[in-house]
């Protein structure tokens with residue numbers, strides 16, 4: 162039996178969604194973030210040394226890292242579903258977006274989250290203005306323009322084709338959902354980007370997405 166080690170409000174929602182799309186049976190082991198630090202509880206370290214989610218186990222096999230989990234599940238159980246045929250331009254785009262989502266899209270979004278916190282966290286009065294000024298400088302000078310560049314790029318991609326890999330929905334769209342949901346929640350992805358907001362509406366309407374939400378529990382990014 163496949164077990165998903167699922168942290169509330171996290172990237173592991175994508176894995177539940179993939180399993181629902183593939184119609185596979187699975188169990189969920191739920192973990193709650195610390196409400197103050199938002200970090201995962203230490204029990205996750207027993208599953209994988211990094212203590213992050215998602216992680217899955219499938220018998221004795223443990224797989225961490227969303228992209229690797231998606232490749233593992235689609236390769237082992239997909240029977241050709243949710244991934245374009247090898248050797249095609251669609252397959253190359255599929256591979257690209259599987260890596261791009263975590264390797265390129267998430268870092269500036271994570272920086273935004275961190276510097277938003279620096280700006281708003283309580284600090285001694287003599288440190289506060291300096292911390293805020295640094296946070297603002299990094300966000301204005303680097304983070305916001307980077308996020309804008311990514312969103313413009315992605316909007317252009319979806320202007321050329323319906324889904325990230327090509328004409329058909331694939332697991333690359335599942336992988337891309339998290340950075341886009343995060344950008345919509347806190348980084349300016351709005352109606353200026355009609356292809357991207359349309360993408361989010363289309364994925365949120367998928368029955369498998371809805372089922373995954375029911376099983377996974379509350380998810381703020383959606």
Ligand SMILES: N[C@@H](CCC(=O)N[C@@H](CS)C(=O)NCC(=O)O)C(=O)O
Nearest residue numbers: 171172200201213214215226227263
């Ligand atoms: N690139 C990794 C990122 C994993 C990751 O950072 N997961 C977050 C949840 S969205 C987490 O476990 N955060 C809690 C923590 O770092 O303690 C992946 O895609 O699997």
